[in-house]
Amino acid sequence: MPKSKRPSRIAGKTKSSATPHPEDADGYRLSPAGGPRLRSDIVDAYVFRINTRPKSVEFLQLLRTADPLAKTWHPVMGHVESSETAVACAIRELREELGLDVNADEAIGLWALEQVHPYYIAPIDSIVLSPRFAVQVRAEWKPRLNDEHTGLRWVRDRDVAKSFMWPGQIAACTEILSHIVPSRSLARERLRLDPSAL
Numbered sequence: 568m569p570k571s572k573r574p575s576r577i578a579g580k581t582k583s584s585a586t587p588h589p590e591d592a593d594g595y596r597l598s599p600a601g602g603p604r605l606r607s608d609i610v611d612a613y614v615f616r617i618n619t620r621p622k623s624v625e626f627l628q629l630l631r632t633a634d635p636l637a638k639t640w641h642p643v644m645g646h647v648e649s650s651e652t653a654v655a656c657a658i659r660e661l662r663e664e665l666g667l668d669v670n671a672d673e674a675i676g677l678w679a680l681e682q683v684h685p686y687y688i689a690p691i692d693s694i695v696l697s698p699r700f701a702v703q704v705r706a707e708w709k710p711r712l713n714d715e716h717t718g719l720r721w722v723r724d725r726d727v728a729k730s731f732m733w734p735g736q737i738a739a740c741t742e743i744l745s746h747i748v749p750s751r752s753l754a755r756e757r758l759r760l761d762p763s764a765l
Contacts, residue, residue: 666711684735
């Protein structure tokens with residue numbers, strides 16, 4: 568009997584000696600047969616305030632009530648509804664979860680963050696590209712929580728890394744501190760949104 572040909576290793580996968588798929592090029596499949604879904608319908612909104620005495624930036628965190636994140640601290644989060652933009656979703660979630668009107672005097676500014684930090688959710692086999700927003704509120708503003716949360720706390724800038732759960736959340740806070748808070752930031756005004764025009 569003739570000897571069978573041994574498979575070769577290409578791009579980390581076992582590839583037989585059979586004729587390559589017509590869509591293959593240099594060992595890479597051009598049209599995926601499977602893999603996680605890509606989603607962009609989950610939005611984060613980071614509420615922050617600037618204190619003068621002592622000078623510090625603080626981020627609002629909310630204690631989630633329901634699974635899958637029950638009893639953990641997070642920024643405002645929500646799902647984009649049908650025919651809704653990501654910005655409109657963030658504005659709605661801020662109003663529903665905190666009673667915050669971004670067009671009112673209590674809100675100083677609203678920004679779309681430039682960076683999107685992808686993350687993988689294994690139970691639904693999805694990679695999420697989450698649009699993120701920042702809103703600055705007056706130091707004296709008081710949130711009014713809905714039933715999605717059982718508590719709130721303000722986290723100082725120096726405690727962000729040990730207080731936020733996910734690396735993408737920490738990175739979003741870092742972007743706010745580096746590119747939104749400083750008045751001389753080159754990105755600050757470019758990323759600012761006018762809520763009345765949305």
